[in-house]
Amino acid sequence: MKFLANFAKSFAFMLLCLLVFQQFSSEIEASSKVDYSQDVIYQIVTDRFYDGDPTNNPTGELYSPDASNLHKYLGGDWQGIIEKIENGYLTDLGVTALWISQPVENVYAVHPEGYTSYHGYWAKDYKKTNPFYGDLADFQQLVEVAHENGMKIIIDFTPNHSSPALETDPNYVENGAIYDNGTLLGNYSNDDQGLFHHNGGTDFSSLEDGIYRNLYDLADYNLQNETIDQYLKESIKHWLDLGIDGIRVDAVKHMSRGWQETLVNHIYTHQPVFTFGEWFLGKGEIDPKNHDFANESGMSLLDFRYGQALRSVLKDEDATWTDFHEMIEHTSASYDEVNDQVTFIDNHDMSRFTSSTTSKTDTEMALAVLLTSRGVPTIYYGTEQYLTGEGDPENRKPMPGFDQNTKAYQLISKLSALRQANPALGFGNTTERWINQDVYIYERKFGDHVVVTAVNSGDTAYNISNMQTALPSGSYNDVLAGLLNGNSITVNQDQQVNSFELVPNEVAVWQYTAESNGPSIGHVGPMVGQQGNDITITGEGFGSSNGNVFFGNETAEVKSWSDSEIVVTIPALAAGKYAVTVETSSQVSSNNYEGFEILTNQLVPVRFVVDNAETDYGTSIYLVGNTQELGNWDVDKAIGPFFNQVMYQYPSWYYDIGVPAGQEIEFKFVKKDSQGNVTWESGTNRTYSTPTTGTDTIQFNWRN
Ligand code: NOJ
Ligand code: NOJ
Ligand code: CA
Ligand code: CA
Numbered sequence: 062m063k064f065l066a067n068f069a070k071s072f073a074f075m076l077l078c079l080l081v082f083q084q085f086s087s088e089i090e091a092s093s094k095v096d097y098s099q100d101v102i103y104q105i106v107t108d109r110f111y112d113g114d115p116t117n118n119p120t121g122e123l124y125s126p127d128a129s130n131l132h133k134y135l136g137g138d139w140q141g142i143i144e145k146i147e148n149g150y151l152t153d154l155g156v157t158a159l160w161i162s163q164p165v166e167n168v169y170a171v172h173p174e175g176y177t178s179y180h181g182y183w184a185k186d187y188k189k190t191n192p193f194y195g196d197l198a199d200f201q202q203l204v205e206v207a208h209e210n211g212m213k214i215i216i217d218f219t220p221n222h223s224s225p226a227l228e229t230d231p232n233y234v235e236n237g238a239i240y241d242n243g244t245l246l247g248n249y250s251n252d253d254q255g256l257f258h259h260n261g262g263t264d265f266s267s268l269e270d271g272i273y274r275n276l277y278d279l280a281d282y283n284l285q286n287e288t289i290d291q292y293l294k295e296s297i298k299h300w301l302d303l304g305i306d307g308i309r310v311d312a313v314k315h316m317s318r319g320w321q322e323t324l325v326n327h328i329y330t331h332q333p334v335f336t337f338g339e340w341f342l343g344k345g346e347i348d349p350k351n352h353d354f355a356n357e358s359g360m361s362l363l364d365f366r367y368g369q370a371l372r373s374v375l376k377d378e379d380a381t382w383t384d385f386h387e388m389i390e391h392t393s394a395s396y397d398e399v400n401d402q403v404t405f406i407d408n409h410d411m412s413r414f415t416s417s418t419t420s421k422t423d424t425e426m427a428l429a430v431l432l433t434s435r436g437v438p439t440i441y442y443g444t445e446q447y448l449t450g451e452g453d454p455e456n457r458k459p460m461p462g463f464d465q466n467t468k469a470y471q472l473i474s475k476l477s478a479l480r481q482a483n484p485a486l487g488f489g490n491t492t493e494r495w496i497n498q499d500v501y502i503y504e505r506k507f508g509d510h511v512v513v514t515a516v517n518s519g520d521t522a523y524n525i526s527n528m529q530t531a532l533p534s535g536s537y538n539d540v541l542a543g544l545l546n547g548n549s550i551t552v553n554q555d556q557q558v559n560s561f562e563l564v565p566n567e568v569a570v571w572q573y574t575a576e577s578n579g580p581s582i583g584h585v586g587p588m589v590g591q592q593g594n595d596i597t598i599t600g601e602g603f604g605s606s607n608g609n610v611f612f613g614n615e616t617a618e619v620k621s622w623s624d625s626e627i628v629v630t631i632p633a634l635a636a637g638k639y640a641v642t643v644e645t646s647s648q649v650s651s652n653n654y655e656g657f658e659i660l661t662n663q664l665v666p667v668r669f670v671v672d673n674a675e676t677d678y679g680t681s682i683y684l685v686g687n688t689q690e691l692g693n694w695d696v697d698k699a700i701g702p703f704f705n706q707v708m709y710q711y712p713s714w715y716y717d718i719g720v721p722a723g724q725e726i727e728f729k730f731v732k733k734d735s736q737g738n739v740t741w742e743s744g745t746n747r748t749y750s751t752p753t754t755g756t757d758t759i760q761f762n763w764r765n
Pocket of ligand 2: 658689692719
């Protein structure tokens with residue numbers, strides 16, 4: 062008997078191991094390069110994290126061995142990151158993606174203000190590594206070790222500019238010079254090929270001004286130049302081929318959307334990876350152009366609205382949870398794919414969340430909300446150690462230590478695991494369940510999966526009664542196990558929560574992970590592409606044998622199929638927007654995932670110029686044409702408003718547009734006034750044969 066019981070016990074144990082193993086291995090499998098919904102990103106300033114290899118440190122004026130000068134290199138490198146993966150610091154933290162500094166070779170000169178390029182934003186040769194971070198073999202090892210540990214690698218990438226330069230002084234820093242794997246391409250002050258813009262620095266007064274003039278003193282690329290266009294696209298391909306899983310694009314507000322559409326299209330055609338841009342928004346700033354960019358460019362954005370709003374409530378304490386929830390509702394309406402926007406509470410361009418005037422508890426509450434909200438949460442390195450620092454470079458101090466016992470560390474670890482285990486966080490929708498100036502209780506739901514988060518940031522306890530929930534009846538323990546003072550709750554038959562108390566500074570998280578009830582799509586990535594590109598569909602209940610995937614009514618070729626992830630190629634369909642639907646092998650259909658955009662062809666950047674287009678104040682020039690990319694003759698989708706200040710001046714207008722390669726297109730320019738009244742050009746449609754590769758500029762006269 063005893064023997065049998067033992068046998069049964071060990072059998073059960075083996076079964077458990079098998080189950081755990083299967084779950085674990087399927088999680089690693091599911092970690093795709095295009096779906097980050099269930100990931101947590103950890104942002105590392107490579108030079109500031111950990112020095113794993115002192116032999117690669119710079120010497121002389123570039124280096125501050127005792128870290129007393131935060132404008133210099135401090136020695137951190139890829140080997141340091143590898144060590145912190147291998148010794149469990151990053152794996153136990155639970156983060157599943159590392160965003161590292163731009164890995165490319167940067168200038169070696171010291172800026173007249175004493176700055177160095179430790180941050181990686183001053184590129185010199187995009188096809189070489191920054192030797193102070195490591196060599197190519199180190200980078201390859203970092204990617205390999207990260208992948209073995211279920212972590213993705215995201216690189217920062219600056220296609221907007223090279224490095225600081227001055228028109229009049231070739232000796233200023235390194236004159237913006239760029240090299241193609243060692244061969245000089247050109248420099249700023251002697252730019253006979255037109256690789257750069259020469260329009261002075263931007264005063265940030267308009268979108269156009271910010272795009273075509275220099276950002277600070279950074280040598281601004283002329284992205285319509287064929288050499289530059291090709292060089293940057295080859296460069297990103299180089300890093301894609303090294304196995305990276307994501308790209309954070311620097312300063313997207315400072316490049317034309319048209320060119321960036323061609324960059325994203327190039328990435329998604331070669332090796333699709335999650336791509337998100339940095340469009341800085343100040344506190345309280347709302348910019349419809351930011352929403353348009355996220356919806357139309359093909360890439361996601363860092364979610365500054367989210368970050369600024371959460372900081373207002375918990376750091377600056379000048380807004381309430383009601384304001385915060387308004388932001389949640391407004392952004393979910395403004396962003397087509399709100400779950401793909403990249404959320405954060407701080408980064409290297411703003412004061413750290415933790416400061417001498419906030420308590421550790423404020424940081425913990427902010428992290429708890431961040432990790433249970435919509436979007437892809439990003440933790441800035443050191444937040445788990447309560448690192449402080451106001452402006453740059455104080456907000457980029459070295460890691461103060463690697464303590465795995467801080468509350469913040471444990472919180473991140475628990476909630477990262479929850480994001481992976483319960484798809485309500487990554488794929489779901491948000492419902493507010495109870496709110497006042499101090500308390501925010503919200504629910505995330507996907508299928509029957511539910512996660513409820515309750516936070517009380519006020520000074521008084523609240524009795525929470527009459528709260529509805531989608532959690533099924535039963536009782537629920539706090540996922541954080543009381544780490545932030547949370548308790549359990551009981552849900553009755555009417556899906557009401559029995560009244561409970563929420564004390565000051567309490568955060569509790571309750572969750573229900575359901576059986577899947579049929580196929581549900583949680584995410585499609587990327588959401589744009591042309592025939593033949595790979596698209597990944599994630600969710601649950603797809604079944605283990607192949608069924609069908611539809612774009613509209615057309616089936617797509619299936620490349621791989623599992624219960625939670627399907628890869629297909631985009632079928633041959635007229636360009637336009639389609640719903641994606643999964644049908645299981647037993648003919649059960651999923652939800653329609655709306656808004657997938659099929660392009661006419663790969664995109665190339667073309668500058669359209671129209672001269673002598675006189676307008677009344679408030680009226681602008683747009684372009685509309687006969688392809689999906691040009692609005693399909695729908696003036697509401699016309700491309701523009703065109704610019705008329707920097708590269709060409711009124712009454713000339715220009716705009717850089719991503720057009721389908723190698724096509725005979727038809728188009729017209731139109732005038733739109735502020736009321737939306739449209740005046741079309743006279744005459745027949747204009748025709749133009751777009752280039753198959755490279756770039757082009759075409760110029761016309763407005764036809765009255
Ligand atoms: C935004 C980056 O995040 C910031 O740190 C950098 O200095 C500028 N772009 C210029 O690359
Ligand atoms: C901009 C347009 O708004 C959109 O409809 C078009 O297809 C994209 N460009 C191409 O990515
Ligand atoms: Ca080093
Ligand atoms: Ca620019």
